[in-house]
Amino acid sequence: MKFKTPKSKDVMQVGKGLLAFEGGKRVGRGVVGLVPAKDEKQAQLVKGGAAVLAVIAAAAYKGKNADLVVPALVGVAAEQAGDLLDAQAAKMITKKSNPDMPQKFLQDAMGLGCPCDQPNDQMPPQYYPMLASPAIREIEWETVWDGGNTQDTSFTGV
Numbered sequence: 001m002k003f004k005t006p007k008s009k010d011v012m013q014v015g016k017g018l019l020a021f022e023g024g025k026r027v028g029r030g031v032v033g034l035v036p037a038k039d040e041k042q043a044q045l046v047k048g049g050a051a052v053l054a055v056i057a058a059a060a061y062k063g064k065n066a067d068l069v070v071p072a073l074v075g076v077a078a079e080q081a082g083d084l085l086d087a088q089a090a091k092m093i094t095k096k097s098n099p100d101m102p103q104k105f106l107q108d109a110m111g112l113g114c115p116c117d118q119p120n121d122q123m124p125p126q127y128y129p130m131l132a133s134p135a136i137r138e139i140e141w142e143t144v145w146d147g148g149n150t151q152d153t154s155f156t157g158v
Contacts, residue, residue, distance in 0.1 A: 017071040024075025028054065032080060044084060051080035086111040 032050050037043035058073035089110035096103055106112075 013067065016068060020068040020071040021075035021078070024054075024072030025079035026075075027072070028076030028079045031076075040087075044087060047080040047083055051077040051084070054080070 028050060032047055035046045037046055054073045054077035058070045058077070061069050061073065063069065090112065093106060093110060093112060095107055095112050099107060
């Protein structure tokens with residue numbers, strides 16, 4: 001691996017790609033949210049389909065502004081694939097209240113982490129969004145946080 005001092009043009013290009021990637025992730029969330037799904041299995045299929053289509057579109061795109069379009073499409077795919085991985089991890093990984101370092105790394109990497117020490121004293125996921133995916137939030141909450149309109153916001157823990 002070899003590094004050199006980057007030129008401002010290179011840094012700007014990578015920055016634009018990063019913003020396109022993040023924008024693609026958010027657009028992907030919105031598009032998938034518009035597709036009606038009758039149950040969690042169907043919702044997972046929609047996410048998987050969106051990820052596959054976005055990867056194929058990114059590989060096939062050769063038009064104008066490919067330096068922005070391709071990272072945006074990869075962002076769509078990454079967000080949906082990440083949600084699928086988080087949902088599977090939540091089913092397979094046992095969350096421990098005082099994990100050792102490898103277990104803590106795994107929990108954090110798979111969206112199961114919490115910045116709190118006690119499992120019954122955990123903050124709602126909107127306060128640590130980098131550690132909680134939408135799939136994990138659905139598993140952890142008895143009811144979904146509604147932006148202020150809640151009937152029951154009790155946290156069941158894991």
